[in-house]
Amino acid sequence: MRAYFENRSNTKKDLLQLLKAYKEIIDINAICSVTDSEGKIIYVNDKFCEVSKYSREELLGQDHRIVNSNYHPSSMFKELWETIKSGKVWRSDVKSRAKDGTFFWLDSTIVPIHDNNGVITEYFSLRTPIDDRKRIEEEQKEYVKNLEKMLFMVSHEVRHPVSQILGIIQILQDYSTVNEECAELISSLKVSAEDLDKFIKRLSSFMNELRPESEINSDESK
Incomplete structure (x- = not known):
């Protein structure tokens, strides 16, 4: 000017x-x-x-x-x-x-x-x-918090049982007397459980990317 x-x-x-x-x-x-x-x-x-x-x-x-x-x-x-x-x-x-x-x-x-x-x-x-901008920012934070709550529940309600299933599958695979048909079923179950575990990990990573940078820095400083 x-x-x-x-x-x-x-x-x-x-x-x-x-x-x-x-x-x-x-x-x-x-x-x-x-x-x-x-x-x-x-x-x-x-x-x-x-x-x-x-x-x-x-x-x-x-x-x-x-x-x-x-x-x-x-x-x-x-x-x-x-x-x-x-x-x-x-x-x-x-x-x-x-x-x-x-x-x-x-x-x-x-x-x-x-x-x-x-x-x-x-x-x-x-x-x-800037009331409108701040309102949108607060809505975004609330949305992310709700997603994090959902992720927390998924991680604890799904991932823990999946880990237990993978442990049991490993025991069954180590059991040498399992017949071929059961072995195939166990192998298929293991693949499905591993895929579910990978999906939960990807979901967790995706959620962290959605979090505002200010909140991530705040967590790292604690």
Whole structure:
């Protein structure tokens, strides 16, 4: 966007019109706020008031803890402040709480604003509602959990008996007095049991591939 403005030869009035249009588009689709260097809110757009259900007067002078859902650990906000105070951009998904107690998810980006001397004077926040995306993610997690429950039951209710069957088959095969017809039946039974065991293993592997990467990493770190 910056390059677009720099490459234009229009008048100052034209550029102001473009900036106005740009702001209108953002205000329609995103939640905007500006805080001072201490984190006190000095500006919010209408979308912020609409989603948070707080009036502009209730928000100005407050910090963003007013919409804190207590869902995230304090370490996340510590990392947030360390990042933006160092002059870097911070971005993450944040679950917030509206005035009426309802929750909403935002894709949040916070950018430090510097003066001519490079000193941070304000922080600009741009947040996009992502409730639909989070709902889909939660549905996917629930779906995977239900599949894992099914796999657990299959593994314990089927695989264990199959292992026992394979053990018994091995004993029967080692029994030298078994006639040829019985030996063929035992061999056929063994093949079927082994195929079932392989299928359960493939099903288990398939289920692990469906699991979100974040859950797999979480299990590995335990």
